Amino acid sequence: MRNDVAIIGVGMHQFGRTEGVSGLEQGAVAVRNALLDAGLTWQQVGVAYGGSQDAGNADALTNLLGLTGLPFVNVANGCATGGSALASVIAAIQSGMADIGVAVGFDKHPRGAFNPQPSQWGLEDWYGETGLMLTTQFFALKTQRYMHDHGLSEDALIRSAQRAFRNGSINPQAWRQRELSYEEIANSAPVSLPLRKFMFCNPGEGGAALVLCKSADAHRYTSKPIIVKAAALRSRYHGSFEVFSPSLVADAAQSPTVTASKAAYEAAGVGPSDIDVIQLQDTDSGSELIHIAENGFCEHGEQNHLLRHGQTDIGGRLPVNTDGGCLANGEPVGASGLRQVIEICRQLRQEAGRRQVPGQPKLGYTHVYGAPGVSSVTILQR
C-alpha cells in the first residue's frame, strides 16, 4: 500500500444552469455533500485546494464553509484545474502536511462559446480581432487533420455523441437528459466543420468535490474507499498541436495526454487492458475519439470499428463516459475534471444506478485535456 491516498467522500452540485445560485455557492454545496458522504465536518479538514475559471477565488469558500484557518490554495490551471487540485491534495497528504484534504472545483460560465482575450494568452490583438481565437476552431482543425491521417469517419463522430446523450438520459444528475437520434446529430447545425452542434459540449455551471485521506486510515470513514493509484499532470511540449496557436512548428510532438497517460500507467503498475471503466475529455466528439487512442485504449484509426460495434457503450468492452461526459453534463471548467473522478468512484462503489457498468469494475481511469495544453490522468481502484 506504500503511501497511497484514498477518496473517502464525493459530492456535487447539479451541473447545468442554476439561476440565482453563484458558482461559489455551488462549490460549497459540493463540499458539504462530499463531507456528508465521508461522515466528516469542515472543521476536520486540514488542507484544501480548489479553483474555478469564471466564478471567483476558491478560498472564498471558507466564508461559506467556515473560517478554520486551514491552508486553502487557489488553483488556476485551465481545464486541468480539478485534476491539479486533486494531485496537490494527494501530495499534501502524502507529505504529512494534513490527514484530511479536500479538492474542489466549481464554475458558472456565461452562455455560448468562451471569448478569451489575446493579451491574456501572450498573443497579439489581430489574432482575436480577425476571428482566429476560438476554441471550437482548434478542436475542429485537430479533428479534421486526424480524420485525414487516420481515416476517422463522420459516422464515428455521430455515434460518439449519440452514446453521450444516451448515457446522459439515464443519469439523473446530467444536464442534458434527452436521448438524440443519429439523424438529429448528423443534421445539426455546423458549428465548425466537421463538428456540429450536438458534437460539442457547452460551457455550463456546477460544482464537484472530493474528500481524501491516507489509505491506511480510510476504513475509519467509509466501507468503500477508492484508492488513487496514480494522478499524473503534464503540460504541452514544443511541437504539440494546442489551442490558440497562430502557427505550428515544422516537427510535431505528441500531446501531453500521451505522456500523462504513460506516467499514470507506470505509477499504478497497470496497463490499458486492465481498466474496466473510462472517463475521457469530450469537449467534442472528435476529441473523445482521439483520446481513446492517445490514452492507449485502441490503435489510431480503430475508433470507427469500436463505435460501430458499441464497444464504448456501458455494456461494451471499453465503457467510455458512462455519465454522458461533457456533452451531456456541460463543462464548468473548474468542476469538470472532478466530475469525471466522481463518476468513476460511483461506478467502482456500485452506486451508478441504471448506468452501472456490469461485472463489478475494479479499476477506473479519468482523463482531462484542455487549454492551454494540459492533461491530467488518474487511475482509481476499488
Add this chain to the structure above:
Amino acid sequence: MNQQARLSCPHLVAPDGHSLQLVGSRCTRCGEIYFPSCHACTRCSHTLFEVHPLGASGILWSWTVQGFLPKSPYNSGETEATFKPYGVGYVEMPSGIKIESRLIADDIRRLQIGMPMQLTLENYRTDEQGQIWSTFAFCAVLENSDAQ
C-alpha cells in the same frame, strides 16, 4: 469605395517584389522558425532571433468553417443577421511551419487537405468611420487557373 484598406497586422507581411510574403523569425541557435516573430525559443530556450521570410504559398494542412458569429474581440462589425461563415485553416509553408489563417475559396465547404494555397489580403471589417480593414489570408489555387 476606392479608399485604401488598412492592414490590421502590418508587421506580419513584407513586400516581395511586386507581391507580399509572410515574415516570421528564426532562432539563431537551433534554427527553429516561428510565426509571428518571437524572442524566446520553446525548443532550446534561446532568446536571440533573426527575421525570417516564410514565402507566400503552401499547401492546406487542415481546415474548418467558422459557422457562427464570434464574440468580441472579433470586430468585423457584422451582426447575427449579416454574418457570413468564413474558412479557417493551417497552411504548411515550404519550411514546414504551418500558418493559421483565414481561408478564401469559391466554396469553403469544399476545401481539401493538400490543396495549393496562395497568400492574399482579405477585407474583413469596415469600422464606424467607414475605414476598411484587411488581414492576411490564404486563397485556394485552382489547378487550371493561370498564374498571376
